[in-house]
Amino acid sequence: MRELPPLNALLAFEFVARTGSVRAAAESMSVTPGAVSRQIRLLEEHFGTALFQRQGRGLILTLPGNAYFQQISVHFEGLRRAGQVLQRNAGRAVIRLHSFTTFATRWLIPRLAKFQMAYPDIDVRLTTASEWDDDMDCDAAIRLGNGEWPQRHATALVKNVLMPVCRPTEGRKANRDLDGLSQHTLLMVRGRPDDWQLWCSAFGIDMNTLPHRREMESSALAYQAALEGQGIALAQRVLVEDELRSGSLIAMDNYQLDCGSLTYYLVWNKDSPKESTLMRLEAWLTTPL
Template sequence: MRSLPPLNALIAFEAVARTGSVASAAEKLFVTSGAISRQLKTLDEFFETNLFEKQGRGLALTPTGAAYFQRISIHVDGIRQATRHVQGDELRPVVRLHSHTTFATRWLIPRLSRFQVTHPRIDVRLTTSSEWNDSIDCDAAVRLGGGHWPGYEAMPLVANVLVAVCSPQLIQKSRPIDEVWLAGQTLLEVTSRPDDWNRWCEAAGFAPGTMARKRTFESSTLAYEAAQQGLGVVVAQEILVADELATERLIAPFDVRVDQGTETYYLVVPTGRRHRAGLRELRDALSAPQGIQATPGAS
């Protein structure tokens, strides 16, 4: 009878599949990313097949890896629950929450901080990634889209409005802020959001093809920071640069705001987990008036 796979490698595999990131798994397990990678290699050698494959700069489960994760995740979670029982923590609800990285750092985490103060017994365990992966196992997630995902209940969190922003240092009072001015600036783009500039320019009545100087960043966080440092102009999601706009670290030189309607961020919950302990309190907190700017009529 074939032996069990190395348990350290199994735990590393489950953590990477659950968080969607080697770095995040390393942080959760208090080891280095190199140690996680070595454990994944050990597991691949044990099974004589690859459980992950490269996807861009990250990893994605292969069909074999996804099937294996689906089978073992319930058992690993069972071990966690049994451990909490032995430790006397079985009555503390645990909510596993996943989010896009930029949305988490700029909108979600401050609200989770307040939530933990008012609900100290609910253990919210947040993981992040730059893109959604269907293999992510969580009780709730923040997803960007139209609000309709089979098997999930979706609640809109914010109004998704696009606005062009830049550092105040790019503005010269002697020069009009118009299409000619914009054509002379460097446009900051985000790899995962290739259509933002076209959408904004269409609303502004500008021709994006006349703007030749561009810089591309792999995340919105980097692009927003570059804009603050005066490297160019970026089309930002207004809700994610609200603090910078309020303190004038960024300004909106054009009075053009593009409302994306129902294409926004949602808190989604698998229908089979809607009654999980702690979820109702979390949903209520994130939908509170001081926490959101909801899109009217979205569902």
């Protein structure tokens, strides 16, 4: 394999090819025009061909020179972009955080926005999905469970209180009990298939007496369907508090199920090299707004 040409010569060639001027290249490289010319000659000797020809007071590329410039210019531009990214991120700690989509949009993102303003030296890069993926590559994650994951640090973020919610109508406002539940469509969530069964068991209801069901891709879609009057969603109270305050959703307040330790946790590996940074994020997320 033939050796690469001298890197200083390559840099001089790229500057002159881009500007058409030895003097401009010399100023950019903080050297003399003579030094740039020597580097160009060195490169031409390396390849055994002329790369430039004079045109008036400037230089233009020869056909071989132009072909070579077209191939290497994209790499120089990539190096410049990489340097800009590195400079922007210099001194900033990065946390790659993964979360469930609905939890992120309704609870996490407003808190992260304020965290980023309070800690500009920490860059939180958030990814989301409707269901958990064990192969997710991240520094920390928002997970739903009982808080027990081997070799993981886990801190509960919210209370997980489940309750049926729906769009308010005169009939629903007056009758928020179990008697009429079988007349309505239950909005099931694919990623949380056991929620309705858990709630029904807690209040002594046979799921078989509730035949009208519709499966939704995510909790966010179930809440939206409830807002549009398409059925009753079993909501996590902390995620629909705005709608409950505004009255766009009403809840069966007498039938709230506190799931105890089964809730959302901030989780990361116990041996994480970013532990001190993650602890700052944890402290922020566990402090009430």
